[in-house]
Amino acid sequence: MTDDEIVLSDRKKQILLSAVEDYIQEASPITSSVIQHKCAKDLSTATLRNELNALEAMGYLKQLHTSSGRVPTSKGYRFYVNSMMGDLPLDKDVLAEIHALFEKRTVYLGDMINEIASVISKATNYPTIVMMKGFEKLVIKNIKIIPLLTKQALILIETNSGVISNSMEAQDTIPQQSYIDASNLLTQTFQNCTVAEMIKGMEGHKQEMSKQLSEFSVIFDTVIKSLSSLVDRLSQNGHITAKGELKLLGNPEYSDPEKAKQVIDILSNPNEIKEVFEEDTTSDISFKIGNEIPVKELKDCSIAQADYKVDGESIASIGIIGPQRMDYAKIASALKFVVGEFENMKALTHEEKEEKGEQ
Amino acid sequence: MTDDEIVLSDRKKQILLSAVEDYIQEASPITSSVIQHKCAKDLSTATLRNELNALEAMGYLKQLHTSSGRVPTSKGYRFYVNSMMGDLPLDKDVLAEIHALFEKRTVYLGDMINEIASVISKATNYPTIVMMKGFEKLVIKNIKIIPLLTKQALILIETNSGVISNSMEAQDTIPQQSYIDASNLLTQTFQNCTVAEMIKGMEGHKQEMSKQLSEFSVIFDTVIKSLSSLVDRLSQNGHITAKGELKLLGNPEYSDPEKAKQVIDILSNPNEIKEVFEEDTTSDISFKIGNEIPVKELKDCSIAQADYKVDGESIASIGIIGPQRMDYAKIASALKFVVGEFENMKALTHEEKEEKGEQ
């Protein structure tokens, strides 16, 4: 974007930024007099009209029709976003709430994802989507099989980022101790493997492991079955959590319920969501504006994305969706804060691991 | 409602039922010619106009303005609902999906509630709310404290309707065996108590129980803390799950997003929801139509409610909300099916318990 820097005079930059900012807040086309009031009290509206005209010619703004004010184009928003990625303060209460969420350290990964989505949606006032991407890449730290009173057992797997669990069938005939032994054996064998490796590896190790105790064969079969179904389920619907979809209605862009429905339909379609968030982002926070989104129905929207990475692998993507006129600054600062909290959490976990050693 | 039976001729009843049914499907006012096509080919429109006029005079129908067709009043819907509570078939796929949900027997109560809400919303195409009411009334069957690698532990409580869990702080200095012993002691002491009784009782028993092992005191304190916070959290937001709120937009009644927002705001306000579902229903499935709903903002809506009862106590309420013109038949059959599955599940659980005995 050095092109922008060269082509645009400082005054044009300032006018453009004010224009976009104003439009984001007010949602009504930017006129020369608005700009005058806002940031150029010493210039006449005529001069500003010339400037706005120039900005339009360069593709940063557009008119909906002659004799209306101007509205940012995707290029205009893009310029704004690129210039803006500074440090923008977020509401203190919101920061505190996000922080509290991480303090609480919900152990279940699924709950965690839910809560993150809720909090961000609440903080930004936009629909928020969290999508698990690398479920199978989670690194196993400990495995526990816990028989219940009903003919079921819980498999709890502690990973490098939270506990995942699923139920499995259990048999009265197998004593509790066998489950404990099986858990220990599994932990020993697959500690520091990924979930995917474990599922793949269990078939291979089964015979060998079953030598130790005949019941293990049955247990391992059930574990494989349960984990496979969990992976299938998660990869089928992508483990997508959406919160605050309704907040879309608060934006005048969606005062036409047809338009709102169209976007909402996309939001409730896992495949479309997958397509949007599939590719990893290189930077902490990235924005897709308008046509940059690979789903054509969303060409009037913008999407903010932050990836939650563990050991360089992207485990989940957090996405915020809104009209192109979304409040990029607020969203960027909320996401930035969340990404920061992720880092803290990881630091903390590592420290504990070292303190505690392998167990 | 025997009044209706006496006052209304069979022909009037038939006309009224057709009228309501048609309006539910088509969402456009009922005219004399529609009725003629639908259920009275041998009568002239003039005759039907007389009948409709009479039904209007009795308060079952109303006109939005002269020279428009007629629309059911709340009384009209009520008559329809009372006549309808027969056996209405639901889409086979939907039945299969609901059944599969219960077959799967998700062990976590929270997940279960989420899934129930999702499935019903999907089946009926209306927003669905599930509200935990009697969380503290759940009867404890087994308690397990499971230390994790991080400085945390999970408390798993098996109850008479699913597993609930919460995390608690754990200390490296306390050996795993102490947690197992503590779990066993807690189970022995509080088996067949309710969650509320346990929290209350632990304070009293603490001293006595701590005699057995000095570490128990610390563990029990943490358990109390964790459970209290869980109860607080659940009773604060009432553990309300809403799914498919957006489906409201599919109804022409809410083509004005302002109206939709109004209802949706209520849906996301736990206190209002509580008020609506607080009182237990006597019958399996009950409908609140228009003004029968105790929240005035919902006077243009209808709500269907089914309670999930265990041992006579209402544990959770399932609610479906829509415009007064909601598809009562579809909703009633979906809820009926779900209530039936609850019964099956309970029967199954009891059987298993007897098979297995106390453990």
Place this chain on the structure above:
DNA sequence: TGTTAGCACTCTCGTCCTTTGACTGCTAAC
């Protein structure tokens, strides 16, 4: 060369009016 005042022009938005068409209610006849 950049800035500005002034004027003509354009286009949306709200209002008002008219027309159309779909109903109903009523009456009189069957």
Place this chain on the structure above:
DNA sequence: GTTAGCAGTCAAAGGACGAGAGTGCTAACA
């Protein structure tokens, strides 16, 4: 009790029109 026919009513759709808010352009000025 039923029906045909007619008059009456009202919403919805379409067109005309003026007001108002903008702009673009030109000519003058610094």
